[in-house]
Amino acid sequence: MHQRLIARLQAVSGLAQEELAVLNALPHTVRSLDDRESILKEGDGAFNCVVLISGFLYRRKIVGDRNQILSLHVPGDIPDLMTLYLPTMDHDLISVGQSVVGTVPHAALRAMFDRQPSLVHTFWRETLIDAAIFRHWVGNLGALDALHRVAQLFCELAVRLEFVGLLNRGSFAFPLTQADIGSACGLSTVHTNRTLQALRRRGLLEWRGEMVTLPNRGALEALADFNADYLQRSSKSA
Template sequence: MALAPNHSTDMLIRKLDSIARLSDDERQAIERLPITVRPLVSGQDIVHEHDRSLQCCLLLDGWACRYQLLSEGKRQIFSFHIPGDIPDLQSLHLQVMDHSLCTLTPATVAFIPHAALRDLTAALPGIAATLWRDTLVDAAVFREWMTGMGRRSACEAIAHLFCELYVKLEAVGLAENHRYRLPVTQAELGDALGLSNVHVNRVLKELRDNKLITLHGGGLDILDWAKLSKLCGFDPTYLHLERQAA
């Protein structure tokens, strides 16, 4: 493990700036955070359910997910996370983790001590408000996922997730021209949306056959954004971004 150079906070600044414009002083304060960086392998737990954390993790590279295992071994994925996310930000105020967090790909993760984050938010209320806004957006995403699993068809739910991921990635400069890296397996899509592998496979085939998407080499191309977003009724308002895909 090694202390990270200042550029390790670039993704965090980019993420926070996508939901609330940061001042120069706020950017500089974030750059001064004491951060320890670790490379992690795919499928490695970052935080376990019932852990009592003293630090938050910032995803610098790679993808991660929040999840919980049921008694019979089934997994429910609650959210996918991309570079710039702090998936366990709630541990700053909630002493015990009520779910686990793991990598979906090889990843680079920065760990920020809770004490440093508390000092930062106390000194700069604007950053505290931005982090609070981020948690509110997180809650809005949960509501959309609940709606998707409860009321959308399987095709609509997967299409909606693909649209959501594009908008989030595009906002931090990790997607463009309705194309992005999608290192999520069919099994992981099923674990996130409560669908079987067979059902996910059938929906993906339907979306491809209708020339709405193509999947290749771990990437997704949205061939017709207007039709795909109309199919699932995607409205990016709940992401509360400064700039949105079109």
């Protein structure tokens, strides 16, 4: 059930046999979520963490009168891992499209860390990568024009989905709307639409229904000036 989490940890940190065994035995409850269903809302106290099994989640904060998507999450992510130490949510955690999560009690995570302390480092590293992604987004939002912001978003998602085996010849399931892209990139819906059209016209993006294809990832990464180092592509545990 933790297949995507294990795939992700293998890709970015590497796992020893005994760590794999303990992770596989991690108790959890499977929960299905509908489109726009909240897992946690700002102000909620969390007693569990969720491992995303399939679908997409986002973290969202209402800033002034705007919806700001703070981060997007792909299978294998634990987007509320920080609640283990900071249990009061300062943002919302929401499903986009239908998704499935494994709910793991905080107590079970703590018991796992007691049993296999090396995993503390692995999960600490996950929170550091999460923070690195936030830094990257802050930089992009503050410094880039619309075309580069949106291109960077798709470049990043492709790498993160590739880690967990969900990128299929440049294609992936993508239940977000254009308005969601705008909320994540700090852009109006109309300008997001125009920007996506510009990427389509350059042959760098195809978006039909809930499938996105990046026909030429190399060219998209070049246009976006994208460097995946912050995602720890190909690096193993230090």
